[in-house]
Amino acid sequence: MSAVLKTEKPTREHILDAATRLMHVSGYRGTSLDDVLRESGVGKGNFYYYFKSKEELGYAILDRLVRGFVERTLEPSFADPSLPPLDRIHRFLDGVLETQRQRNCVGGCPMGNLASELSDVHEGFRRRLAEIFMRWGERLTEAVREAQSDGSLAPACDAGRLAQFLVASLEGAILMSKVTKEIQVMETCVCELKAHLTHYATGAPASINPGLGRARTPGFAAGTGPAQSVGGAIGRVGAEPPSEL
Amino acid sequence: MSAVLKTEKPTREHILDAATRLMHVSGYRGTSLDDVLRESGVGKGNFYYYFKSKEELGYAILDRLVRGFVERTLEPSFADPSLPPLDRIHRFLDGVLETQRQRNCVGGCPMGNLASELSDVHEGFRRRLAEIFMRWGERLTEAVREAQSDGSLAPACDAGRLAQFLVASLEGAILMSKVTKEIQVMETCVCELKAHLTHYATGAPASINPGLGRARTPGFAAGTGPAQSVGGAIGRVGAEPPSEL
DNA sequence: GGATATGTACCGACTGGTTGGTACAGGACC
DNA sequence: GGTCCTGTACCAACCAGTCGGTACATATCC
Known part of the structure; x- marks a missing residue:
């Protein structure tokens, strides 16, 4: 024990992790x-010392979640000065895709899940989530504007609306690959979103979708069976969660 | 009373409705x-006469839901011979949008909600939902193909992938307008999806997004507050549910 | 420096209420 | 009288949240 490192890991953090x-x-x-108590090894009385209710725990989780998402995914992409503005957006899309791939399509987007579960049932959560998605959209809007003033996206295009569409489509894409357990669905969507951006490029005559993807993924082709879930992937998330969203 | 119409409304149907x-x-x-029992006025023993578990009730709901969606939204759009193929897709997108508008953005997509809630926690539901979304995508693929052979969409475009993207984006759009409680978000997404289709049109030089929308909707512009929930809309759904999804 | 007090961190039993599900008796209709 | 329904009483498991109490480190006072 001794006082080598007193702050080994505060209990509150343990609870939040679990x-x-x-x-x-x-x-x-x-x-x-x-x-949560079983998973974190914390007693009940102790839990209520740090959180006054399950609801407040939820809020705390949301706060930490959005902070991690901004720091680990949003800003590293958008604030990278070595990349041209449009590439930053591409890198962001790829980042979200890679996170889902690493998770084997398990879990989906935690913010999207909470939005789906609680928006119509708990106004406090709904409001917080709406604000989170708005901030996310605003950051994306900024990135689109940079690509416009850089000349790689047409200035006539409404940046805010495009950003809103990107956020929504990403959420949908994550959800669809969560339910099908096939990362290919998300790959297709990201690729399609990139094409959508390309179409708004200043002088581009627009390329066509199959040419942009990797290795010709199937889409909805013949009536082959769905899913065939990844062996035991359900509920299993690789030891340390790779990153949020 | 009397035997005028014996099947006034079978108990099972009452339960399913509620x-x-x-x-x-x-x-x-x-x-x-x-x-469910309180809402439907059915006793517990009676419930378990018709359904052997809550899980089976869920499956039954899902079955009825998808049937209603196909009959009331999917087919009326795609099987309308009076419309050119591309317009059928537009009409479908508008239909989904209108449903959300009528619901005041309450509820979202019931299939999407279940997918988000149960996909990682109940393999039976996940499989059924994945199949539902696949069938939906296949029907859309067909519609895209018709637009291709009609000449209004480029034949080089991968119909299956485009359909997958449309389904995912629609789900995301519904979710985002559910959490923000602003139908404008969905309007933007539908408009953006139509633009995406237009970009794949055979000879179209591509129009730019603001010109396609109605009345210049805001997108993510200034840092105005979010949501400002529709007066008492939460939890309130206009008397008879207008239609599914 | 020793007794007294205070604040932080923690525990696990307990409460009242709810959960999905069962058992079973009685009624309606043929 | 038997099959199809239906209401009610009941169950164990689980839920979020409360409670009384403990351990201990640090302050306060004499």
């Missing part, structure tokens, strides 16, 4: 306090 | 059996 992991897979309602 | 309504807003886990 709860974030569990709720990412099972949702807010699907995760009981007892689950 | 459960569908409740789960659309509160989700699968957020809706208890007691809620």
Whole structure:
């Protein structure tokens, strides 16, 4: 023991880690306090010392989640000065895709999940989530504007609306690859979104979608069976969660 | 009373109606059996006469939901011979948008909600949902192909991938307008999707997004507050549910 | 420096209520 | 009288949240 490093890892952080992991897979309602306590090894009384309710735990998770997302995914892409503005957007899209690939399509977007689960049932969560998505959209808008003043995107295009569309489509893409458990769905969507951006490029005559993708992915072709879930991937997330979203 | 019309409305249907309504807003886990029983006025023993478990009730809801969606939204759009193929796709997109508008952005897509809530937690639901989205995508693929052979969409474009993208983006758009409670978000996305299709048109030089929308909607512009929820819209769905999705 | 007090961190039993599900008795209709 | 329905009483498991109490390090006072 001794006083070598007193702050080994504060209990509050332990709770947040466990709860974030569990709720990412099972949702807010699907995760009981007892689950969180068991997973984190913290007693009940201790939990209520740090959080006054499950609701407040949820808020704390959301706060930490969005901070991690901004720091680890959003800003590293958009604030990279070595990349041309349009490439920064591409890198962002690829980043989100890679996160889903690393997770084997398990969990989806934690913010999107909470939005789906709680928006119509808990106004406090709804408001916070709406604000999170708005901020995300605003940051993307900025990135689009940079690409416009750089000349790689047409200035006539409404940056805010395009950004809104990108956010929504990404969320949908994550959800669809979560339900099909096929990363190919997300690959297709990201590729299609890049094509959409390209179409707004200043002088581009527009390329056509199959040419942009990797290795000719299937899409909805013949009536082959769906899913064939990745062996035991359900509920298993590689040890340390790679990163948020 | 009397035998005028014996099948006034079978109990099973009553249960399904109530459960569908409740789960659309509160989700699968957020809706208890007691809620369903209270809402439908059916006793517990009676419920378990028709359904052997809550899970089976969920499956039944899903079956009815997808049937309704195909009959009331998908086919009326895609099977309309009076419309040129590309317009059929537009009409479908508009239909989904209108449904959300009528619902005041409450509920979102019931299939999308279940997918988000259960995909990583219940393999049976996940498989069924994946198949539903696949069938939906296949029907859209067909529609895209018709537009291709008609000449209004470029034949080089991969119909399956485009359809997959449309489904995912629509789901994302519904989710985002559910969380922001602003139909404008969905309007923007639908408009952007139409533009995306236009870009794949055979000879089109591509129009730019603001020109396609209605009345110049805001997007992510200044840092104005979000949401400002529609007066009392939360949880309120206009008497009879207008239609599914 | 020793007794007293205070604040932080923690524990696990307990409460009242809800959950999905069962058992079973009685009614309606043929 | 038997099959098809239906209402009610009941169950164990689980839920979020409360409670009384403990351990301990640091301050306060004499």
